[in-house]
Every structure is written in C-alpha cells, then in structure tokens.
Amino acid sequence: MTIPFNKPYLTGKELTYIQEAVNLGKISGNGEFTRRCQDFFENRYGFHKCLLTTSCTDALEMAAILLDIQPGDEVILPSFTFVSSANAFVLRGAKIVFIDSKPDHPNLDESLLEELITPKTKAIVVVHYGGLACEMERIMDIAERHNLFVVEDAAQAIDSFYKGKALGGIGHLACFSFHETKNIQCGEGGMLVVNDPDLVKRAEIIWEKGTDRAAFFRGEIDKYGWVDVGSSFLPSEVTAAFLWAQLENLDMIQDRRMEIWDAYFQFFNEGNQNQKLSSDFLGLLQKASEGLPFHTAEREYQANAHLFYLIFDFPEDRSRFAQRLKENHILSVFHYQSLHRSRLAKAYFPDQSLRVLPNSDRFSDSLIRLPLFYELTPLPNVP
Incomplete structure (x- = not known):
C-alpha cells in the first residue's frame, strides 16, 4: 500500500449535482450552480462580489487586467510562491519586484515592503501560505499611504481568518483555488473576489469575455456587446455543480x-x-x-x-x-x-x-x- 501525498475527497453528491446541472439545460456557465457557489462565499464570509473562474491562475489574470496593469508598472510579490502569482502580471508587461519571506514563516516580510516601493509600483500581491494570514492590517495601511492596490493570493486560504475577518475579504481583490490539492476542490477551478465596489462592474465585463452580457441577463440592458477587454474566464456549470457538493460539506x-x-x-x-x-x-x-x-x-x-x-x-x-x-x-x-x-x-x-x-x-x-x-x-x- 502506498500513502499518496494527496487524494481528492469526494462527498458522494458530485455526480448527482452534475446530473442536475445537465437536466437544467444550461451547462455553459453562470447558471444555477455558479450562483449557489458565489452566494455561498458572499453570505458566509462577507465577500463583496464573487466570480467563479476556471482556475486561480485565471482569477489572477483577471485581477491584472482589472487593475489595468501596464508595461513598466511594478508589482511586489513574494519570491516563495507559485509561478501563477507572477505570471498574471508579467503577461501584462509588469516588472516583478520580489520580496523575501519572514525568518520563521514563508509569508512575505511586511517590514521590507516600503523600501521596495517606487513611483512605478502599482500593486502588492500577498500570498497567504498554507492558509496563514499575512499581516494584513499593516499591509493595507502601507498600501493606502502609497495609493497601491492589494491582491490577496488566497489559493490556499479558504476558511482562514485574520483578526476575525475572512482571508480574501481584506484586499481590493482576492483569488482562490479549487484545484484538486486544495481543501475544497473541483479538479480545476478558482474564484475572483472583488471587495472594491468600484471594480465590480468592470470585473463582470472582463469575466464575460469583455461584454456586458451579465447586465443583459439581469435585464438591465436590452442587448449586449463588446465593451472592454476580457476572456473566457467563467467555468461550466458541470464544474460549479461539483464544487457545490464540496461546499455543502x-x-x-x-x-x-x-x-x-x-x-x-x-x-x-x-x-x-x-x-x-x-x-x-x-x-x-x-x-x-x-x-x-x-x-x-x-x-x-x-x-x-x-x-x-x-x-x-x-x-x-x-x-x-x-x-x-x-x-x-x-x-x-x-x-x-x-x-x-x-x-x-x-x-x-x-x-x-x-x-x-x-x-x-x-x-x-x-x-x-x-x-x-x-x-x-x-x-x-x-x-
């Protein structure tokens, strides 16, 4: 017998909900199970707006677009992290400025932040390693004083908290992973959390391939069209149905x-x-x-x-x-x-x-x- 490093857990309801999604007749995404999952996070953790994505990598790429990262902008993030944390911003032309970890934990050392900030700095990406919170109070204070955005890479941080507040609900944006190695999983999946109300409308447009289709489905406009950049970031209802079975447990x-x-x-x-x-x-x-x-x-x-x-x-x-x-x-x-x-x-x-x-x-x-x-x-x- 071999003990693997990881074994994805199945609750037993995944296939039941996938069949239900198929029976509902809309499996392309942004349907009933997408709504259930997004509402779950908004209601349980107080996140302002949640958008399911096909991966945490996609959520990070959405964040980079949403923050209008341009060539020459600088983004500070820890060196000890997965490549997606950096790739999302490199793809927009940003220069990555690496920050060291703490002596006793892989999280970034917030005491080093201010010396790395320049007039070109646009954002700070914090990674909550192993679900342990970075010192968000100090980080948010630094960001506010320097007019910077904060993105929480909360890939590992579902159901983790900082001084009573859920991780993912503190920065301007946050990104979660539901990869099969995570506590809650759907094979591949992720989520963008938008805590800054001023960013919500554009986030929906980017999420819907650069169109205002979400507003159309809500009946706010009579037709939708191409209004911004974006891509196919939202997952299918099959993925969302699988995730819902996990969230229930x-x-x-x-x-x-x-x-x-x-x-x-x-x-x-x-x-x-x-x-x-x-x-x-x-x-x-x-x-x-x-x-x-x-x-x-x-x-x-x-x-x-x-x-x-x-x-x-x-x-x-x-x-x-x-x-x-x-x-x-x-x-x-x-x-x-x-x-x-x-x-x-x-x-x-x-x-x-x-x-x-x-x-x-x-x-x-x-x-x-x-x-x-x-x-x-x-x-x-x-x-």
Missing part, C-alpha cells in the same frame, strides 16, 4: 483536516501518538526523521489545515528524509522554488535575480510537506 472536511494537522503536530512536538493517525504510519515517520534535525510550524500556524510541513536544517537532510519515506511507500513533496532564482527571472528581471533573499531560499531548499487529505485515516496495514 465544508465544515466536515475542515474538521477532519484539523484533526490530522493536530495529530501531526502532537507527534512531532510532543511525542503523542494521536489515534487520528495510525501508530504504524507515525512510526515510519519517526524512523525516517531519525538523526535529521528539523522543526515544525508553531501551533498557531495551523490556520485552515491546508498543509503540514517540516523544515530541515540542511537540504541534504530533507532529501534523505524524502527518500526514506519513499522507500516505505509514503509520498512527500517539496514546495516552491524561489522565483527570483528562476531562469525566467534571470532573463526578464536580471536585477531581481541578483538579489539575496535568504529566507525564501531557505524554505525552497529545506521545506517538505507531508500527506494531508480527508481520508488519511488510521491505516494499521501500512507496510
């Missing part, structure tokens, strides 16, 4: 993931063989980590239990740990490679590729994620 899914995260934490920090994970499985983890110095995130970094990671003192120790797990049929994965060290950054932003971002590089070289999915239950027969 959000609390149950989150409760289970929290149990698993806490079981990991207790084991690595307190030696407690929590029964939420099998003793055989935990024993293999212990054996794989013997003699390899590492540490875990603090308990308050649990956030929404999107992931659990270990940080090793030396990159070669991480590789040795991963190999030991693999030999025992347990799959683990590294995470982001610092974007400022990438081949594209060296070609497009050579001044940025030469910068020293020690914390981002340390997480790239030494962080490893362990399996965490709903059905990671006690497995007495793990080899």
